Amino acid sequence: MIEPGRLSLNQATVKHLSVTSAADLCARHDIAAIGLWREAVADCGVAAAAAAVRNAGLRVSSLCRGGFFTHQEPAARSAAIRDNVAAMEEAAALGTDTLVLVSGGLAAGSKDISLARRMIADAIGELVPAAARAGVRLGIEALHPMFCADRCVISSLGEAIDLAVQFPAAAVGVVVDTYHVWWDARLAAELARAAGRIVGFQLADWILPLPPDVLLGRGHVGDGVIDFGPIAAGVAAAGYTGYVEVEIFSERVWSAPADETAVTVRERVQNLN
């Protein structure tokens, strides 16, 4: 059961809109919260973005995204840490306690996937004190294994949990995105194990055939092959009661009128219940 007040529109679903326009869209369609992206926030400034969301009567469900921790050069690694600290401060200023992490693929010039994973664990450990200070939780998101090489070597929910439980639950959790984890035979068991650690839940469907750019192979809930009910039930059973974000990267969705997109987003999530 996803109560109407838990629905959030991730801004990536209407990526051509500014923060203000996206916030107004949510308000018009009785969508309670919005997931923001740092690039769009930077376009108007953090304070203006926070004011736009507040004036629209919304909450911010999460900020996307921190991460990209896998660098061989110390300077690049330090820059990533600083950037993630800045992202947590932005999240706090925007009124959300969740920073979504896309942790990074193989380090440039390296084929050592274990090294990349250790770099991520090290970076998260280094960020925990700043997360506690900011009152923001780092949400480790497992990305689909097709993004392992170049975006995120954390490729399954189980792996994200294994990483998160090394740190305090108040500072580090996991984000469950249906598009990235639906295929996993261990998903139900891992969701049970994620109890108390889920800090975000994102919905998008898997559309066939994959488009030429696999980053954009998502669709509205119900337009693809994912059976959302059992995943949503597993997330609920794990005790997650936070916002449910719809986050769709799709040229087709992006080319639709934003109001139409918002209507579809609401209807489809309601129909999950």
Next chain:
Amino acid sequence: MIEPGRLSLNQATVKHLSVTSAADLCARHDIAAIGLWREAVADCGVAAAAAAVRNAGLRVSSLCRGGFFTHQEPAARSAAIRDNVAAMEEAAALGTDTLVLVSGGLAAGSKDISLARRMIADAIGELVPAAARAGVRLGIEALHPMFCADRCVISSLGEAIDLAVQFPAAAVGVVVDTYHVWWDARLAAELARAAGRIVGFQLADWILPLPPDVLLGRGHVGDGVIDFGPIAAGVAAAGYTGYVEVEIFSERVWSAPADETAVTVRERVQNLN
């Protein structure tokens, strides 16, 4: 350590060649074995294909492919069983004891991934007696999760092993393909658990960026991001001493002269040692 006598060229790597031409290519380049595809075998007939390979002084490392077990209609399901029995008989006639399975995606019109997995387990169980009669092992291949919806819901080596161990090792094993499993944080542990069950080992590299058709995103060993050494070591530690097939689906490799491809295949696998 992959001894030179264990190298096999999977015919898909030179897909424009007939069985006879591919067999002659292997003989010219001192490649000990060939992995055959049923479509190409059908083009010349099983007996002629067997003779071509024998006359070239080669062995057949495996036959691709059986599987596609996920059907809701009983007639389609029965047809798949019959087709897989025929495939095992072809494998035996060609002198290989390994039939590679691509088990099937979601059943048409269904989003029930657990149902698809049960259909696969049921079909394999039904085929075990015929496998024993033919002296052929069914090799369950985990396909990369990006193929889960439409080709194979068995998406990780662990899942393939969980399935295989329900049946006698003489009849059912797993095929390890680097392209499909390299991303998996559990790979090393699962390879250890696969001891006695590995019936095939296939090599292809993961090339960035993915091409528009993700089926074709493979490359020669060493051209991509996969660290083959640890995977080969894990396969060896699991006791696998059979053929090592190079199987590359790639427009770029297909458009290269076949002799050049064969040279590269040999060199790259030698350099793994």
